[in-house]
Amino acid sequence: MAVTALVLTLSDDETERKAALSELARQSGVTIGDPFGVRFPVVVDTESTREDKLCFERIEAIDGVHLIELVSVDYDDEPACRVPPRDESNEAESSDGAGSAP
16 A cells, blocks of 8 residues: 655646646545645555556646645555665674685
């Protein structure tokens, strides 16, 4: 599951802005918050990172969306990026000079 928080800046033109909001409201998984002028907080809730990307691309293509600001992304079910554990045996060898070139 991917949950993305955005702030969208929409057109100053009221007709274009209303059309953009109407199109946004038709997008699956999109929740539109209360506006601050022409800026609207939006949450996108999708089942995967792939769906999240596709939804972002659909939003980006809507006439009247002038700017998309990414606030946060949470990938709950995606595997975390893990750093492999340090191999301390190699560190011990290199700290006593063993294994290093003259």
